[in-house]
Amino acid sequence: MIRLFDHPFSPYAQKVKISLREKGLAFEAVLPGGLGAGGAAGEFVEANPRAEVPALIDRDVRIFDSTIILEYLEDAYPNPTMLPAAPAERARVRMLEEVMDTHFEAINWGLSELKWFKRAEGEAGLALERRAKAQTEGFFAWLERQLGGRQWFNGETFGWGDLCVAPYVNGSVGHGNPPPAGSDLADWLARANARPSVSKTLKEAAAMAQVAGMAEVAELVAEGLFKREYRDHRLEWMIKSGGVDVVLNGLERDNIRFSPDFH
Numbered sequence: 001m002i003r004l005f006d007h008p009f010s011p012y013a014q015k016v017k018i019s020l021r022e023k024g025l026a027f028e029a030v031l032p033g034g035l036g037a038g039g040a041a042g043e044f045v046e047a048n049p050r051a052e053v054p055a056l057i058d059r060d061v062r063i064f065d066s067t068i069i070l071e072y073l074e075d076a077y078p079n080p081t082m083l084p085a086a087p088a089e090r091a092r093v094r095m096l097e098e099v100m101d102t103h104f105e106a107i108n109w110g111l112s113e114l115k116w117f118k119r120a121e122g123e124a125g126l127a128l129e130r131r132a133k134a135q136t137e138g139f140f141a142w143l144e145r146q147l148g149g150r151q152w153f154n155g156e157t158f159g160w161g162d163l164c165v166a167p168y169v170n171g172s173v174g175h176g177n178p179p180p181a182g183s184d185l186a187d188w189l190a191r192a193n194a195r196p197s198v199s200k201t202l203k204e205a206a207a208m209a210q211v212a213g214m215a216e217v218a219e220l221v222a223e224g225l226f227k228r229e230y231r232d233h234r235l236e237w238m239i240k241s242g243g244v245d246v247v248l249n250g251l252e253r254d255n256i257r258f259s260p261d262f263h
Contacts, residue, residue, distance in 0.1 A: 011167035012066040021197035093161030106237035108171035
């Protein structure tokens with residue numbers, strides 16, 4: 001059986017789980033230890049030396065990076081396909097994925113830094129929240145144009161373009177920034193969330209939220225026992241959005257981390 005190292009909150013892992021479910025592939029979801037403290041080890045790190053979810057093990061195959069995992073699933077288990085047929089359409093949905101993974105994700109991640117990890121409070125925190133809301137609204141307008149009157153981002157049927165957008169837009173809803181009511185994007189999200197593959201993935205995240213002890217994580221961060229990973233687009237977002245002090249304070253207190261070195 002396929003094993004997927006996963007965290008229910010991770011949009012990167014969520015899109016892989018949606019693809020697995022759409023393809024009807026049985027899998028075991030494994031929550032690796034040591035993620036928050038930067039102390040992950042064992043089979044998980046053997047599968048992904050970056051110590052990030054998701055990582056997939058399929059017999060003797062070990063793969064990390066959500067995009068590469070999706071590509072592997074398409075190659076190894078082509079039916080049903082998640083990609084459109086035409087090369088131009090495949091490029092279009094892959095560009096959607098790139099934008100969501102490397103631009104949009106950082107906004108919701110930054111809001112989690114504020115909401116759960118109390119990185120900035122008072123006016124500094126409010127300023128970052130206002131910036132995030134404006135950025136989200138801009139991306140929603142862009143996504144509305146990308147949808148372009150289609151039933152699905154992927155085209156005529158649900159697929160790659162949809163499973164790569166849904167986790168992030170649902171993340172925005174969770175932060176109180178939903179798509180405008182009555183918009184094509186809001187209608188698309190309702191259709192996407194009604195699919196069993198997406199619905200089950202959402203329920204897993206909601207269940208984790210009930211048991212994760214999120215009320216205590218700010219204290220763990222303050223004590224340096226829980227370190228959030230600041231890398232590439234996340235670091236860029238925090239700095240460009242006015243949170244350079246958040247980064248500097250995190251470095252001083254040693255409660256942020258970056259990708260580990262390879263060994």
